[in-house]
Amino acid sequence: MLAQEVAKKYANALFDSADAHSLLDNVHIDLQDIASVADFDSSLMKFLNTPNIAESAKVQLIRNIFGERLQRLSLEFLLVMIEKKRIAFLPEVIDEFTRLVEAENGIGRATIITAVPLDEGQRSTLSTKLAAKTRLKIMMEEKVDRSIIGGMIVILHNEIIDGSIRHGLEMVEEKLSKVRVH
Numbered sequence: 001m002l003a004q005e006v007a008k009k010y011a012n013a014l015f016d017s018a019d020a021h022s023l024l025d026n027v028h029i030d031l032q033d034i035a036s037v038a039d040f041d042s043s044l045m046k047f048l049n050t051p052n053i054a055e056s057a058k059v060q061l062i063r064n065i066f067g068e069r070l071q072r073l074s075l076e077f078l079l080v081m082i083e084k085k086r087i088a089f090l091p092e093v094i095d096e097f098t099r100l101v102e103a104e105n106g107i108g109r110a111t112i113i114t115a116v117p118l119d120e121g122q123r124s125t126l127s128t129k130l131a132a133k134t135r136l137k138i139m140m141e142e143k144v145d146r147s148i149i150g151g152m153i154v155i156l157h158n159e160i161i162d163g164s165i166r167h168g169l170e171m172v173e174e175k176l177s178k179v180r181v182h
Contacts, residue, residue, distance in 0.1 A: 006089045011096035014077050019104075023071055028101045030074035031094045037065065038090070048087045058082050099157065108136035113143045113153040115164075130156060 018027040038045050044065070048058050062078050070078075081087045099109060110130055112118065118126070123140065130138045134156065145153075148164035155161075 003089050003092045006086055007092035007096040010077075010081065010086065010089070010093045011100060014073075014093070014097055015100045017077075018073060021073060023073055024101060024104065026071050027074050027077075028098065030070045031097055033069060034066065034074075034078070035091070035094050045088075045090070048082065048090075055082060058087075102139075103136060103157075106137055108134045108138050108157065109141070110138050111141045111143065111155040113145050113148060113155075113164075115144070115146050115148050115150050117144055118142060126154075130154070 014027065015024070018024045044061075047053065047061065059079055059082060062075070062082065066075055066078065078087075078090075081090060081093070086093075102109060108130070112126065123142075127138050127140060130140075148166045149169070150165040151163045151168070153160065153162050153164050153167075
């Protein structure tokens with residue numbers, strides 16, 4: 001929960017600042033570049049997250065790697081995250097910032113988890129309903145998880161709509177456990 005709260009706070013602050021300076025697209029590209037570097041070399045995030053390494057060493061490393069590559073706003077944002085000891089949340093911040101940019105461009109992301117793959121008709125119907133609910137063009141990522149038994153789980157902008165049979169059975173079990181039998 002903390003990661004989500006921190007991500008929202010920092011991503012919104014960066015989004016507002018980038019928008020005010022007409023740098024949304026540039027900052028978005030910078031964050032994707034940072035994510036690519038961090039994914040390519042996991043030692044970067046390990047180094048930045050190590051508490052016994054001096055902040056000055058972390059700042060110098062960021063300046064050496066990204067100093068010439070990033071917009072000043074993006075670079076300063078990374079440095080603030082280091083200073084505030086929030087750099088561990090960088091991946092979540094990047095995801096949230098990306099979601100904000102996509103929403104600004106009329107796009108919403110949804111993760112759909114089902115027990116069996118959706119057919120084209122189901123996919124189309126679901127996409128239409130989610131688009132109507134959010135007023136965004138929906139990009140769906142589908143996952144199959146047989147343990148949910150049936151139904152589906154929809155994750156939309158950090159909201160979870162659990163319509164799985166497994167969840168329904170858990171709710172019934174919970175209600176039955178509260179029933180007093182004499």
